[in-house]
Amino acid sequence: MNLNRINLNNLRVGAEGAYAILWSDMVALRRCLLNYLIATVVAPLLYIAAFVFGLGRDIQMDGQSYLQFVIPGIIAMTAMNSSFNGAGTRLVIDQIHWRSFDEVLMAPIGQVWLLLxxxxxxxxxxxxxxxxxxxxxxxxxxxxxxxxxFFISLLLCCLIFSFLGVLSALLARTYDDMIVFSTIFIMPMAFLGGTFFSLTYLPLYLKYVIYLLPLTHASICLRSSLLGQTVPDASLFALVAFLTLFSGASLLVLRRKDA
Known part of the structure; x- marks a missing residue:
């Protein structure tokens, strides 16, 4: 009984610590929520204008209108960009510009909760x-x-790319390193991860490469759920695997950094 109480108390303290880290960003986001919403919605709408209305609304993709096909992919891409930049950019600024991350490491909070x-x-x-x-x-x-x-798949997508952002920020030595990482990995993934086209029409060797991208499985899960189709278990498992990989790698890098 005492052991259970200790575990529950540790869980409560850890959750409070994670919330304390999140709280400052919640306050900042609340102050500029309207501007943030406008900024994040404009880019996806531009993609729709370019790819849907530019190519034509009558195009069919996998039995659906192109508009219905592309919207779930753009949602996945929006989640990827916002989550990666929201977690990664904020952390790299704390490390390099404000140099406040070392103070966070000295806080009485476990590393797992800090990363969360x-x-x-x-x-x-x-x-x-x-x-x-x-x-x-x-x-x-x-x-x-x-x-x-749909919301479970969306939450997994956001968690995956948030931890990827945290991992890249922990590895970055300068802000330019984050820009390079985003240019090499995030930007190509946005266009190759099944966002704007069906993987059915790709050569087999290229499919194998694209299925290694987490955004591909996020797009598949979100598209299947929004269109009333059966969500593939393999893609859901892939999302959980990517989340485990990126969160585990982040914890490993943080422990080496704090050693």
Whole structure:
């Protein structure tokens, strides 16, 4: 009984520590929420204007209109960009510009909870951006099946790229390193991860490469759930695997950094 009480107390203290790290970003986001929503919705709408209205609304992709096909992919891409930048950019600024991250390391909070708090900053921004665009997209193309599995897939997507942002920030020595990482990995993933086209038409060897990208599986899960299709178990498992990989790697790098 005492051991259970100790574990529950440690869990409560850790959760409070993670929330304390997240709280400052919640306050900052609340102050500029309207501007943030406008900024995050504009870019996805530009993609729709360019790829849907530019190519033509009558194009069919995997049995759906191109508009219905591309919206879930753009939601996944929005979640990726907002989560990665929200967690990674904030952390690298704390490390390099403000040099306040070392003080956070001295706080009485476990490293797992510290990483979770830093990642939740990106998750919060990713969820807000994605849901805001989903509302606009549902007005443009009604008929999507918004169900719990969609939000589970979206949460996994935000967690994956938040921890990837944290990992890249911990590895970065300068802010330019973050820009290079984003240019080499994040930007190509946005266009190759099944966002704007169906993987059905790709050569087999290229499919193997694209299926190694976490955004591909996020797009598959979000698209399947929104279109009322069965979400592939393999893609859900891949999302959990990527989350485990990036969070575990972040913890390993942090422990080496704090040694």
């Amino acid at each position: 708090g830093k990642a939740l900053i990106g998750v919060l921004r990713g969820m807000v951006s994605s849901v805001a665009f989903l509302v606009v997209a549902a007005i443009m193309s009604p008929g999507f099946h918004i169900e719990p599995l």
